[in-house]
Amino acid sequence: MGRLGGITPFIVMEILEKAKELERRGRDIVHMEIGEPDLPPSPKVLEALKELKGANLGYTDSLGIWELREAIARYYWETYGVDISPERVIVTTGTSGGFSLIFSALFEVGEGIVFTDPGYPCYKNFARVYCLKPLTAKVEKETDYELTPEVLEEINQPFKGFLVTSPSNPLGNIYKRETLKALVEYAHQRGKIFISDEIYHGLNYSAPVHTALEFGDDVIVVNGFSKYFCMPGFRLGWVVVPQRFVKPLRLVVQNLFISPPTPSQLLALKALEDRQYLREVRETFRKRRDYLYGELKKLFDIPVEPQGAFYIWANVGRYAKSGYEFSLKLLEEVGVATTPGVDFGNNNTQSFVRFSYTSRLERLREGVRRIKLFLERLKI
Numbered sequence: 228m229g230r231l232g233g234i235t236p237f238i239v240m241e242i243l244e245k246a247k248e249l250e251r252r253g254r255d256i257v258h259m260e261i262g263e264p265d266l267p268p269s270p271k272v273l274e275a276l277k278e279l280k281g282a283n284l285g286y287t288d289s290l291g292i293w294e295l296r297e298a299i300a301r302y303y304w305e306t307y308g309v310d311i312s313p314e315r316v317i318v319t320t321g322t323s324g325g326f327s328l329i330f331s332a333l334f335e336v337g338e339g340i341v342f343t344d345p346g347y348p349c350y351k352n353f354a355r356v357y358c359l360k361p362l363t364a365k366v367e368k369e370t371d372y373e374l375t376p377e378v379l380e381e382i383n384q385p386f387k388g389f390l391v392t393s394p395s396n397p398l399g400n401i402y403k404r405e406t407l408k409a410l411v412e413y414a415h416q417r418g419k420i421f422i423s424d425e426i427y428h429g430l431n432y433s434a435p436v437h438t439a440l441e442f443g444d445d446v447i448v449v450n451g452f453s454k455y456f457c458m459p460g461f462r463l464g465w466v467v468v469p470q471r472f473v474k475p476l477r478l479v480v481q482n483l484f485i486s487p488p489t490p491s492q493l494l495a496l497k498a499l500e501d502r503q504y505l506r507e508v509r510e511t512f513r514k515r516r517d518y519l520y521g522e523l524k525k526l527f528d529i530p531v532e533p534q535g536a537f538y539i540w541a542n543v544g545r546y547a548k549s550g551y552e553f554s555l556k557l558l559e560e561v562g563v564a565t566t567p568g569v570d571f572g573n574n575n576t577q578s579f580v581r582f583s584y585t586s587r588l589e590r591l592r593e594g595v596r597r598i599k600l601f602l603e604r605l606k607i
């Protein structure tokens with residue numbers, strides 16, 4: 228099995244398979260487990276898709292089409308007032324391609340990298356594939372589920388870098404400006420690599436989002452087109468890196484990936500232009516968040532207000548021995564699919580479930596109706 232032996236499976240796959248089996252047997256399933264937007268890309272993207280016929284679809288520059296790198300740099304200026312050179316933007320095959328690139332090129336075998344628990348489960352698996360040592364920092368309600376320099380100081384093993392996700396998956400919380408600033412300063416002073424995963428930026432509803440780039444250049448920002456831009460299948464992301472990393476990273480891209488997907492790059496240019504559509508996407512998810520959070524907080528203990536992304540992290544401990552058991556029964560009995568908390572780590576995740584609002588409002592309403600029915604039955 229080699230290094231793959233260390234990779235952890237997703238428990239939610241079991242739930243998904245079960246959901247599919249039930250659907251094959253004719254059951255109607257409300258999907259609240261899915262982590263990708265159900266909305267289509269901008270109409271401008273879909274229009275341009277039809278016109279790709281005449282385009283040059285060969286390899287591009289390893290770091291991406293220059294116009295796209297410029298457009299991304301401009302996006303930072305227009306969205307955050309941050310001036311970055313397009314030279315520092317590297318277009319990647321999804322943010323997943325970005326993690327592959329950074330973990331393989333900027334870390335030595337065996338070096339430590341810190342991730343939060345709970346957190347997005349793939350990070351540690353990327354680290355394992357590239358023979359790094361994943362270390363976990365527990366994030367708690369008392370510190371608003373944020374990784375802070377103080378939490379990092381308590382890690383009693385050496386580490387070269389750390390990663391933060393804001394808005395976060397699975398919690399939906401958004402890091403405070405001061406925390407991000409403190410982390411950028413900490414990394415700079417201690418010579419650590421700070422990776423800021425900003426893939427859910429734009430999907431923020433009740434708090435502003437700040438890019439770590441606002442607080443200095445010595446940080447790696449990862450972002451992409453899979454969430455806010457509603458283009459998950461286009462497999463396109465980007466990283467913004469300090470200038471000194473551009474050359475070594477180019478070398479790795481040339482060998483591992485050659486270049487990011489060309490049709491997707493051409494279409495991403497259109498996605499960045501259509502700001503009106505992006506505003507509509509945010510509004511759609513905001514309405515869903517308001518509805519679902521309003522309903523679920525009457526039923527479960529939700530320790531952190533979901534301010535962004537499309538997830539709600541709920542404690543179901545009152546109703547079941549574990550989040551896993553709750554998810555499984557909820558699916559079998561009333562046909563609502565959710566993700567058990569244990570998929571996101573070991574730190575107090577056992578009794579949690581992640582609800583996604585990546586379905587239409589009518590479906591969320593139906594989901595809530597069924598959840599209430601399920602809880603009613605539990606009381607009997």
Ligand SMILES: Cc1ncc(COP(=O)(O)O)c(C=O)c1O
Nearest residue numbers: 262321322323347396451453464
């Ligand atoms: C926090 C986070 N980062 C990164 C990704 C990977 O996204 P992609 O490779 O599609 O850009 C995901 C996907 O769910 C995610 O939740």
